Amino acid sequence: MIFRPRPPSPLANLAAAGSVMLAVLVWLAPLWSGFDLFRQVWALIAIAALGLLALTLILRRWRPALICLAALVAISGPVAPEVARSITDNGRTPYPDAITTLTIATHNLWGRNEAANRAAAVLIEMDADVVALQEAFGESGDVTDRLRAVYPFEAECTRHSSRILSRLEIVESGCMQDLLIASRPAEYEWWRHQFPPSTWARIRLEDGTTAVVVSVHMTWPDPLSVQNEQRQNLAEQLRQFERNTMIVAGDFNAAAPSLALARMDRDFGLERRTRLLATWPSQGIGQRFGLGGFRLPTMFTGIDHVFAGEAWTTLSVERGPNTGSDHRPVMVRLWKVS
Incomplete structure (x- = not known):
């Protein structure tokens, strides 16, 4: 038998080049x-790379x-630490x-949520003992009214x-922005206004005892300069409180393994308890535009997070069902030694 090498395949070569390009963009x-x-x-980058690998295998x-396999490994590199932490941080048994x-x-x-009854019922x-809400306005404003009961x-x-809504007594509260502006000297950088x-x-x-809870809604990462400024200001705001028992929750518009989220982990001085938990976009965004009967691929990124001080230990982290919003709710159970 005479061995004849398979001729080059432009499609396979193009797939390999595409995989390398994806890996380069990530790094x-x-x-x-x-x-x-x-x-x-x-997640979308990894799925695309996996599809290109499958194509080359089909073409033999x-x-x-x-x-393509080497590129997929390279693409997986940045998320490896997040995977490791998600395994080690899995729910613990309390004392x-x-x-x-x-x-x-x-x-x-979501201000355009048309399913206020469902959202309130789910929450x-x-x-939960405490509920942190974002975009509690517009068509979703009725949710807050229903939760007050x-x-x-x-x-x-x-x-x-x-x-922030709570079953437990709220001793004092306010706007984070007011708290920070009041503490800043007059000569502070005028440009940090985001x-x-x-x-x-x-x-x-x-x-x-008491614990400070913060509900946050960060802007989109594009333009990232605005989100960076918000992160810096929020980190300064958090330093106004004792962070040992602090809990910060909300929509941060940053997902692992982005450097934007890594900088939040670094600057907030708190431990993020939500890892590899995709929350956006939920099916609610399809329902809003008349696509309720068509199951769109959803929740490919996790941008809703809960950060907590070192006094708290994570018992469990859960993602809630579709509420008509473009986000899924997140619930975290914590415990601390009294």
Whole structure:
């Protein structure tokens, strides 16, 4: 038998080149913030690379297949630390006694949500002690009214749509922006004027101590310079409080393994408890545009997070069902030694 090598395949070679290009785009993130946007949608990049690898295998072109495989490994590199942390941070068992538990839910209601009844029902069924809301305005404004029957305490910032509802007593509350401006000297940098909509509340826990909870809605990462400025201001705002028992929850518009989210992990001084939990876009965005009967591929990125101080240990992290919003709600159960 005479061995005849398979002729080159332009399609397979093109697939290999495409895989390499995707890997390069992912790894260029440290050089320019625009490339970091590719890490924000890392799951889509990985799926595309996997599809290109499958194409070369179907065509039985082994050299392009090896190139695609190497590119896929390179694309997976930035998310490896997140995977490792998600395994080690999986729910822990609390001490047998003398503990305080707290369940917090966060949800971007979406101002164009037309299913206020469903959203309110889902949040009530989640049975959290504290609920952090974002975009609690427009067509989703009725959700807050329905939740007040279950959550008698409320904190809001009149200029923003971020709110906090609680079963536990709210001792004091206010706008994060006001808190920071009041503490700044007159000669402070005038250009740092971008503040994320955020509300804070000091909540009395069951053991008699208090913890500060913050509801935040960061802007989109494009233009990233605005989000960077919001992150810097929010980090400065958080330093106004004791962060050991602090909890910060909301829509941060940043997903792993982006450098934007890594900088939040670094600057907030808190531990992020939500890892590899896709929350956007939910089916609600399809329903809003008359696509309710068509199941769009959804939730390919996780931009809704809960950060907590070192006094808290994670018991569980859950993603809620579709509420008619373009986000899914997130619920985190925490405990601390009293």
